[in-house]
Amino acid sequence: MQETTLVRAIQQAEKLTSGEIRIHLENRCKKSVTDRATEVFYNLKMDNTKTANGVLIYLAVKDRQFAIIGDSGINEKAGPDFWDATKQRLEHHFKNGHFIEGLKAGVYEAGKLLSTHYPYSIDDLDELSNQISTQE
Ligand code: CA
Ligand code: CA
Numbered sequence: 001m002q003e004t005t006l007v008r009a010i011q012q013a014e015k016l017t018s019g020e021i022r023i024h025l026e027n028r029c030k031k032s033v034t035d036r037a038t039e040v041f042y043n044l045k046m047d048n049t050k051t052a053n054g055v056l057i058y059l060a061v062k063d064r065q066f067a068i069i070g071d072s073g074i075n076e077k078a079g080p081d082f083w084d085a086t087k088q089r090l091e092h093h094f095k096n097g098h099f100i101e102g103l104k105a106g107v108y109e110a111g112k113l114l115s116t117h118y119p120y121s122i123d124d125l126d127e128l129s130n131q132i133s134t135q136e
Contacts, residue, residue, distance in 0.1 A: 002100050003132050009104045010130040013111025019053040019074070019118045020128040021110055022046060023103055026135040029060035036060075037067035040133070047071055049127045053118045055110050057090070057103065064094055068110070077117045086110050 010021050024040045037058035041047070046054040052073030059066040068083045068090075086109040093102025 005100060006103055006107070006132055007130050009107045013107045013114075014124075014126065014130070015120060016111040017053075017114035017118045017120055018051070018124045019055060019111070019114035020046070020049055020126075021055050021057070021107055021114075022128055022130075022133060023107070024056060024058045024133040024135070026060055027062040029063050029065045033058070033060065033065040033067045034069075037069045041069045041071075044128075044133055046128060049073075051118065053114065054128055055114065057106055057110065059094075059099065059103065061099060066090055066094065068106075074114070074117065078113075082113065083110075086113065 006023055010023070013021055022044060024044065029036050037056060040058055041056045044056070046056055049071065052071040054071045055074065056069045057066065058069065068086060070083070074082070086106050089109050090102045090106045093105060
């Protein structure tokens with residue numbers, strides 16, 4: 001199943017970094033995609049990590065709108081264009097309707113980027129669930 005593929009991608013990416021990556025999928029985004037993704041970020045309590053290194057990849061599938069929301073710790077360490085490469089990768093796949101491929105690539109890219117500021121350590125905790133969050 002595709003969801004399993006994505007969960008596995010998150011598990012793999014989180015072996016590169018102590019950062020926490022989550023995916024949220026829904027069909028429609030009824031407000032600004034950044035506002036909605038930020039709302040989901042807090043609904044999922046993604047600000048609840050020790051070093052504020054959670055990242056949400058939000059996708060409204062039918063509207064083909066997405067956003068990447070990183071927590072304050074990341075924003076302090078990284079510049080505003082930190083996620084640009086990841087966004088381009090996602091855009092490239094989503095444009096062709098390849099959502100799973102895009103999400104997988106995005107998760108991997110996000111993990112790699114996060115590892116530059118938040119390397120993996122052996123005593124790392126899985127602070128946020130790797131399950132995909134979905135809403136109608
Ligand atoms: Ca972790
Ligand atoms: Ca996790």
